[in-house]
Every structure is written in structure tokens, then in C-alpha cells.
């Protein structure tokens with residue numbers, strides 16, 4: 001398995017597979033898997049999620065693992081998204 005740029009996979013593209021979420025004040029907010037508050041937002045600069053309630057940081061893999069994906073499934077899913085992302089970029 002090669003090293004992939006998981007951080008380039010947009011957390012927002014989790015869509016219905018992702019945690020409960022909403023757009024609010026220009027931010028993509030979702031349910032924090034740690035404290036359960038709708039206070040976690042994605043930083044578009046590094047694509048890491050940060051919860052403003054419990055101050056915990058999450059990356060994409062962390063999030064998928066908290067959603068009951070096992071590690072390999074999570075990696076698989078992110079790999080597919082990354083491929084789709086790169087395909088889209090190549091068409092531009």
C-alpha cells in the first residue's frame with residue numbers, strides 16, 4: 001500500500017456516509033465523535049477537523065473509525081475518494 005495524501009480528501013465529500021453535519025455561517029460543522037456536540041468544524045487549510053467544544057482534533061481516518069468503519073475499510077474508502085478527486089482534477 002502506497003502512501004496516500006489522505007489530507008487532500010475533502011471531508012465534506014463524506015456526504016451521507018459522514019457524521020451528522022450541517023453548513024452554518026460558512027462552516028461545515030458536524031457532530032463531534034468525542035463529545036457529541038455539533039461544534040466540530042473542518043479547517044480548509046489542512047483539512048483537519050477541530051472541535052471547539054472539547055478542543056480535540058480529528059483527521060479523516062479518525063472520523064471514519066469513530067463511525068464504525070474498520071481501518072482497512074476506511075483506507076479503502078479514502079483511497080477511492082482520492083482517485084475520484086484526482087480524476088476530476090485531471091479533467092480540468
Ligand SMILES: [Zn+2]
Nearest residue numbers: 032035051054
Ligand atoms: Zn468535541
